[in-house]
Amino acid sequence: MTQTETPSEALIRFDGVGMTYADGTVAVGHLDLDVAPHELLTLVGPSGSGKSTLLRMVNRLVEPTSGRVLLEGEDVARMDAARLRRGIGYVIQDVGLFPHRTVAQNVATVPGLLGWDRRRTRERVEELLTLVRLDPAVHGPRYPQELSGGQRQRVGVARALATHPKVMLMDEPFGAVDPEGRRSLQAEFRRIHDELGTTVLLVTHDIDEAVMLGDRVAVLSQGGRLEQLAPPAVLLSRPANAFVEGFIGDARAVKLLALTELVRADVEVSSPAGAGPAAEPARRAAGTPGAPTVRLGDTLSSAFSALATAEDGAVTVMDDGGSAVGTLTPDGLHAALRRAVGTGAR
Structure with a gap:
């Protein structure tokens, strides 16, 4: 026991x-x-x-x-x-x-x-x-x-x-x-x-x-x-x-x-100037009506569903204020699941 x-x-x-x-x-x-x-x-x-x-x-x-x-x-x-x-x-x-x-x-x-x-x-x-x-x-x-x-x-x-x-x-x-x-x-x-x-x-x-x-x-x-x-x-x-x-x-x-929530550590964050490959999916999603997005605090199952419908293999992650904070990729989702398995965090 x-x-x-x-x-x-x-x-x-x-x-x-x-x-x-x-x-x-x-x-x-x-x-x-x-x-x-x-x-x-x-x-x-x-x-x-x-x-x-x-x-x-x-x-x-x-x-x-x-x-x-x-x-x-x-x-x-x-x-x-x-x-x-x-x-x-x-x-x-x-x-x-x-x-x-x-x-x-x-x-x-x-x-x-x-x-x-x-x-x-x-x-x-x-x-x-x-x-x-x-x-x-x-x-x-x-x-x-x-x-x-x-x-x-x-x-x-x-x-x-x-x-x-x-x-x-x-x-x-x-x-x-x-x-x-x-x-x-x-x-x-x-x-x-x-x-x-x-x-x-x-x-x-x-x-x-x-x-x-x-x-x-x-x-x-x-x-x-x-x-x-x-x-x-x-x-x-x-x-x-x-x-x-x-x-x-x-x-x-x-x-x-x-059970596991999406946190900032799981997200690819673009540079302050908004440059770099991690920023590109966010820019595209921001200008594409109906493009899948997720929010910090959403469950990983919701994130998985969003990724499954993303045409470019990444989804924009938003904060509570509705601002884009980066992107989630399959690698990021996998890392988040490994984190949950390793820590038992809810």
Whole structure:
């Protein structure tokens, strides 16, 4: 097992937790794992690796047979289960919306249980539907069956966030959505997390989803064994063992392209006078409508796509102000990928 440095102050701590069923089946062996405040930690692994079991230990839907789960330093086994669950957002694959209640009423479920007044609840519902990019006036009065799968999933996220939970648990939250809708939801949720800073523990079997969303990724094998815990780029560039390498698959370089940003070091910069061969593609592109360009901070996968359509084998690189800072060539892209593999930088 290989881990990167763990947080000194964990919001969630799995302290030697284990789960063994009466028939002797081990769902989780002896696992230690910390989740930092405001972190989005993804749990990924094959079926039978204990991902969902670990998630459900946090809100006491499953009780460990050994060890402890600590939330802000307190053993959840000693907390009132109903109070604990009302303070934790929970999103599952099939959403679990109440079909006889409107979207607004679904989002207002936990505030209602906590006795919020109508005005406060209404304002919070409108705020959350706007956050997940659903129009409160249009979607609030509708019923779940009148929504698409992706819209229902957005409502599920809004409901989970209703009472400002410090922790959100997500179990295969986008698994029932079509691939295009899933990509859109992933991007939306990453935006929401970056905006709110909620601590998230997300279970998935999809390594692409795990590395796209996670600040760190925990790779689990059969019986809940932690094989590697690392930031996405480190995981892809330096798998800890054969199991992790096999689970990631053969397209590690392609995944790294989607995680790594283009920086100035990857760009051929022209001389101050604007002379020299590196300046020529930029001059041509600046005067050619529709010529491909990329910006500093774009992913290397975007840069690769631009290079693939460049007639002269180079694309102009722009800064945030829209000024050309140089050109990117295939050699520069190759060097950038080597940098990512060598440093594990995201």
